[in-house]
Amino acid sequence: MLGYAIRRLGLSVLILVLVMSAMYAMVFLVPGDPASLALGPRATPELKEALRERMGLDQPVLVQVGHFFGSALRGDLGIDVWSKRPVLGQILEVFPNTLLLGAVALGWAFAAGILLGAAAVVWRDGWVDRLLGVLSVSVIAVPSFVVAIYALIVFAVWLNWLPAIGAGEPGDIAGQARALVLPAFAVGVGWAGYLARLIRASLLEVMEAPHIRTARAFGMSERDIVFRHALRVAIVPTLSVLAVGFGAILSSAVFVESVFSRPGIGTLITGAVEKRNYPVVMGTVLFMTAFYLAVVTAADLLIARLDQRVRDVLRG
């Protein structure tokens, strides 16, 4: 187990270093210099030179890469080119918002997925099952930011039930909760459908097990069998999907956050991309990649602890 853990962690660190180096290499392989691009055609050479210096672009590539990783290890992700504030500070300021959105979205999606998946199995091959089947494929297919836009129009603009923009004032818990409803719905709805499908498939497999047949022979109702006995077993395989799901959910949060002008990692990075604010973009990508890798690695280690058979570091 320890050997596996070390290899798994080593792989994650290696991936992180590779990815960030590749990203850095890309900056230098591209024709055109980032400083001129950021400043536009009317910038004077002095202005460009000053910005290049601020971005650290006047040093050799390897020095820059080394410097980037060195400072990242000390928790320094550089300084915002425009606002001159530390990048890490900005990230940490908005990250809790994104984390909360992701957690609430995944949380309700998981709960709804379990209920709907179980309902489909209780009434399997009936109209409930068929309807849920079509519904889950549909919500998986439709992009979350389109759901967000329609939810915004209906519930915030027309009905005026919930706030259209922002994440609520600090300290105002009720306001924050209200501001969270529509974004969390939009981000989670696709996952609710996906998890419902997974739970259904997993349940159907469990329902073939001998102990379920025994329960049935004792005359237990289908609903009791599903909820009391089968569900507990059927949930386990879907847990491994949740870690990956969290990464995907953070990705759709980027779009949904900007639909609701909600402060978060998504609005931070998209604003920075438009202004070609390299330190903020690179810092955010590094931070999110590290966070995502940490979640996936932790999940892999947990699963490996639970199931001794999974010990292949690079799963195909």
Added chain:
Amino acid sequence: MSCAADDTRLPARRGIGRALLADPLGAAGFALVAVFLAMALLAPWIAPYDPVALDVKAKFQPPSAAHWAGTDHLGRDLMSRLVWGARLALGIATTSVGIAGALGLVLGLVAGYGARWLDGLLVLVFASMSSLPMIFFALAVITVLGPGPATLILVIVLVSFPAYGRLIRTQTLALAGADFILAERAMGAGPGRILFRHLLPNVVGPLVILICMDIPVVIMLEAGLGYLNLGVRPPAPSWGNILSDGYTSLRQAPHVIIVAGIPLVLATLGFTFLGEGLRDVLDPRGAGRRRP
């Protein structure tokens, strides 16, 4: 498992179409995809107006007989923009997944049948690329290269080829030890012949299903980035740009954003239903289920 035995398990070509259309969702998906393909191919002839022609006097008109979907803040006809948007969306989606599919195919075959060190290296590349949160990586590439159709295609290729490579590698590894491949090798066939004559035709099926399932993801990414003003530059009539215009005039003229979302919803549904239908027909054991 031999090549011939594999073939007999699949329904005949005509049977595939019939089985697909017998499933209501598959048929609906097929119909939707056909409509969007027709829109994309015939845009110049179908679109009632020029998609970028301004008519500021007629701005923000609600849907009417003259303008089926109304007009936007510059008086451009939205129906025409949406029809041309289909051309852009499908053009970018098919080009990029085509390139990504070819790249994944070649790298997957090489990883599965090539030298062991090469396999290790490629598996590491696939694993690194797929352990990134896709959208953050895409945004980084756009920052460096600047937004535009070429960047968009590159981004989509980079985020999608690892999954294809992995799939092909697994398939190739499973086949590499099969009797008919060993027999070919014993008869002196070189690696090129084995790879392209024997392995390629046998691994390409699941890839097609996966690619079909990926098209809605790509359409979503294209529209999402356009919506953030980071995709194809305005005034190009991409669905994302129309959404972005509509978002700006949300309170003034909500019809713009409402109609802009419709083709996006229908196209993603269509391709997903078609992909699901194809998978149920071609590969009932169903490995490739889509994630949101």
